[in-house]
Amino acid sequence: MRFLAHTECFFGKSRYDDLHSALGNTITGTGIALIDTAVVDSAAVRDLLSQVEIHFGNAIPVSAVSVLSEPTYDQLDDLAALVRQSDPSFILAIGGGSLLDLAKGVAVLLENPGLARDYRGMGLVKKELRTMICVPxxxxxxxxxxxxxSFIDDQTRIKLGINGPNVFPKYALLEPALLVGSPRKVALSAGLDSLVHAVEAVSSPLATPPATALAVKAVALITKHLPVALNSEEEDSWSGVQMGAYLAGLAMLNSPGGIASGVSYPVGTQFHVPHGFAGGIILPYVIDFNTTRGYRGYELLNPEMGSNRTFYQQIEELYGILNVPRNLSEWGATGEPAIRTLRELTLNQRSGSFNYNPIPFDEADLNSLLHLICQAD
Ligand SMILES: [Fe+2]
Structure with missing residues (x-):
């Protein structure tokens, strides 16, 4: 049994001081800030840059990056070619998950020769990525x-990753002010993504005590703070959601995702459903499937949620409050053609995720699940 955690993370009141002392003299020379165009001009990003630049004594050159919702290997190669020209000593990456993935890919390609596709898979990155500070x-x-x-292969429309021990960012900084005022749909999709990570980390047959503990806490934080945060500018609530997502990420890293995670990939690549909505829409159906077949592992999550109703009932209530779509009709994935496409893609690409469900799950079960998520409103 093992537990992986490699990134030094800074959060809370002393975050900038702690980051400053951790950086010490480890980073010298000129870096580059890769920042999502959607946030590059925001006051919160400007504040963050000035805080971080205090450590470096001068401004960090900024490159605004326009990010596709699902970045591709080609986009990564284009950006890496550009960044290789200035060969920065570190990368400060500020943006959503797609921007961070893109920046991690660039940091990998600054230390490893060749093209992005050369490193598609697990453990193919030979040299640790260039030093980076990830700021979600x-x-x-x-x-x-x-x-x-994660990246999409433009030719095959298959989503795969550049993964492994040399892809951990060295530093992460959690700044809740960056989340305040996020577009509701973006924040809801992200929140659902983290919920899927945490719930499936608990129910995975490979779950370990530390991963489960993190996931239980993550579910408590997300379910408590997300409904408040989505309707307020209150930094404490956003901070709670942010910590929940971070813990859920660590839990998922140590406890592989199940059906909702697995099926969300073809749903996202084929119908352009944002990753969080894809997994989030599938999740309650998977919880119901497992609960009605006698799985009791979700009960671990009930005390934290402060109710003696079943976890499924509580998720249903939460989804009602958050107004989460219950099917994929908004994205045009309805009826037999969508079901057929998703069945084929899931069986070809993601059937391995079936092994991470606590109750046996087969092709017929997939079929029933797809009928539920592809029903019309
Ligand atoms: Fe995810």
């Missing part, structure tokens, strides 16, 4: 603390 502007993927960076 959404609370969802947990990419700031994990060893994965």
């Amino acid at each position: 502007t959404t609370a969802g993927t947990g990419s700031e603390a994990t060893w994965t960076a």
